[in-house]
Structure formats: C-alpha cells, structure tokens
Amino acid sequence: MPLVAAEHVSFELSPLAEAVHSWHVLVTPGHHALQLPWVRGCRPSSHARRQEPTELLGGLRALGAQPRLEIVRLFGAQPRSTQELSGLLGLSGAAVSRHLRQLLDAGLVRTRREGYYVLYEVVAHRLVALGQAIRGLG
Template identity: 40%
Template structure:
C-alpha cells in the first residue's frame, strides 16, 4: 500500500497525520505523559504532580497529544480525565509506519531550493532580515527562520521575545504579531507570556 492511499477517519492527508504524530511524541515530557496514561486514565492535576510540571504546562502538552488524536478527555465532576487512545497508536504503527511507505516522506527538493533562495535574498551575512518580502510564501520562510531562535516548551515574556526578535530586525512588533498570526508562536491572554508552537503554516 502506498502512503498516499493510506486513510484514517480523519480529513488530514496521511503525510500531515504522520508529521503531527511524530511532533506530538518528539518531546520527553509528552512521552512520559503517554507512559502515565498507559497505566490508567489520569486528571491534569495528577499528571502535573507526577511529572513536577505546572498545570498550564501539562495542559499544553495534553493539547498537543489531543490534536494528534493520541489522547482523549472526559469530564468527571470539576476535573478533566485523560485517557490514552490506544487504537490510534495501533493504527499509526500498523498502517503508516510500514517500510515501503517511508521513502515517500522525503520533502520535495524544489521547496528546499525555494527556501534557500529566499533566505539568501532577504538575510544578510549577520543573519538579519534586510527587508520583508511582499509575497506571503516568502515571508513565511523568514518567519520559520526566525522562530528557530526560540526554544520549544519554553515561555517568554514580551520583553524577552522583543530582545530575541531585535537580533533579526528592528520591527519587532510586526515579527511578533506575524509569528502569532501564523501559529508559529502562541501567547497567553493579553500577551504576557509567549511560547513556540512548532506548527507548520
């Protein structure tokens, strides 16, 4: 079976499902959450206590796992109880992770060439953005370049975000706003806390 023919009851293309699956598991804390839920369903508070994490951080990790279809939640009084979706894990391992499918996961070389051309055109020798391109596709290449300066699973104040963005361009407001609008970073409430989301626009 070729990868492009693979389907789960999900509207996403198979490649996007697989990418989401790997990203969800590519974190030590989320793997530990999977391990805890494999033992029994757990509340956010219990998971937080077991791993020594804040409730907000635990909720963020559970949200990533939920988006990948790996966990589900049910209400139980005032608490949300999370369970491991073992059927999803089985589907992914049995139907997607087949050796004959993996070669088709290689990214298109054309896209790599395009990104290199954009970076060469708009980034100077010191790694700073010389100008913002009008074409959105090119601008997204620059945003993905910039977001790599932020560590995953780390929260930043707006001041810290601006200090990092200033390394790339004086217009920190546009960069900060664009990173959030294109879901490369998220912010809490009025923007007091920011964190990298690692979503691919």
C-alpha cells in the first residue's frame, strides 16, 4: 500500500491478516502510528455508544456457549449459511439454527438472502461495543 504522510511522519499500511477488510489508523503524539485492524461495518471506538446493562447481559448470554462462540469466529472470514455452519461445526441443522436464533435475538448477527440461501453474518459494531462494555467493567 502507498505511504501516507502526516506532519513529517510517514508510515506504511500493510494488512496483518487476510480477514482484515480495511484499516483504522490512530496517530498519537510522540508515536509514529498505531495500526489497528478494522473489520468491515465496524466503527472506531470513539463512535461506539455505551451499551445498556440489559444489552450487555443479552450479548454475554448469547456468547455463553462454545458453539455460538465458534459460529461468531467462523463469521470473521465470510457470511455463511446454516448448512455450511452445520458441516463446519459437526452439528445438526436444527442445533445450528437454535444457536443462530440466540445470536440473532441478541443483535450479534444478521441475515441476508442470496438467491436460494439465507446467509448469516456478524454485526461487527455490536461485537466491538460488547467488548468495550466488558473492558469498562474493570
């Protein structure tokens, strides 16, 4: 990628992983730059709104099972169908649907139709807000 110059400081942006879709760069005084991966659809933390306690609890409950955490991890690469998730996780379609329903109800995933298939994808800004709310507890 091209070099970017700001106040006599230049740095190069280079992806750290294939899953990164775009970048948010934070330049701080006294430091050259801090490169942060920014998932598509995700906003920088300065724009994230504070989560209500019920939203935080709902998000934590939705992520409170290993299969649902694995589903969210699998969405990092691309949107997926119930059938695809079933094969990747070794679970029945009904079990995957139950887990997806909990993630949908918590607002952590959304659906979109692509031809015959319904694809599920992560709502990145909701996961970021959930992480910030957890960090804010300490």
